Amino acid sequence: MVVENNVPLQALNTFHIVARAQQMVRIASLADAQAVLQDAHLAAQPKFVLGGGSNLVLTGDVKPLVLKVEVMGCALVQETPKAYIVEAGAGENWHDFVAWTLAQGLPGLENMALIPGTVGAAPVQNIGAYGVELQDVFDSLDALDLRSGEVFTLDAARCAFGYRDSVFKHDSGMGLKDRALILKVRFALPKVWKPVLGYADIEKMRQQEGVQTPNAQQIFDWVCRIRRAKLPDPAVVGNAGSFFKNPTVSSEQCADIIARDPKVVHYRLDNGSYKLAAGWLIDACGWRGKSVGQAGVYEKQALVLVNRGQGSQGATGGEVMTLARAIQTSVYERFGLMLETEPVVL
């Protein structure tokens, strides 16, 4: 086990915010993680598990011990009557894993192409895009309990998935926040695959391409094209994807907002409530393209905050959070809704 000191984190977070980890250990295997827990000094320290750093705002140097997850490997591990079970190391890049499954002839993840981050971070957020969420294809995961040192396996029910939410984000009750180090994740990919269409952007692409029933590779390519057209590439412009969650409101609240703003983008949910497009709400408040210091609101999608500079000339976490709070205040003043932030703020 190697403990690295004073490690620059700029390349390890997709906002490319300049900050350092006081101490960091790279975890390539269960044995690496256990070695940390067997070291009395390291075991006693607060810990922060870092995946791809794609859902993170660093507001200063990181004091907890950073565990950088680098557990690798992808394999087809099992077959059930209905599904192929594939397993990936938590450190695998999510998009590369999606591409790998398709190369193996195993569709099911294509709608979630190009989501930044690692496989291990995907269940924490219950990532989703274009009508598919991780929970729809999740089988189980293995994790190390950083308190007890036990390895445990969780199925979907015990992960308590919600919209961009899971047991790994909560610290009360059965919550596992800052406690579980996810090592491996398994996915159940259907043997009888059907394309998930229906999202407006995908439907537009299908018509434009004149394809009746697309295959998984076509959907993968379309999703990549749609995302590249409207979301910034973190390798070029620092960002953490959607910065806020789309809020859910009651039908009365929704009717009230529509009465004032007939164009508000809203979707009816199965339980009768409505989801509003946070990007639209922010846009309607005039934030698209605005900045605080070097932190800005992306021109093509107001739900995404970006770092307009590079390195020490770039945005600080403080600027990003000042901008985020100003957006929350103006959306609240106009629509009476407090937007919830998505990324982890450290």
Ligand code: EPU
């Ligand atoms: N809109 C505007 N102005 C804007 C941005 C959006 O009017 O500046 C409108 C769009 O025209 C559209 C609606 O808002 O009618 C929704 O926009 P979009 O289709 O881009 O999706 P979203 O709700 O903003 C969500 C996810 C994305 C995911 C897409 C596609 C959340 C918080 N975000 O975005 O996920 O890729 O749907 O499924 O649920 C992420 O979580 O990091 C992420 C990128």
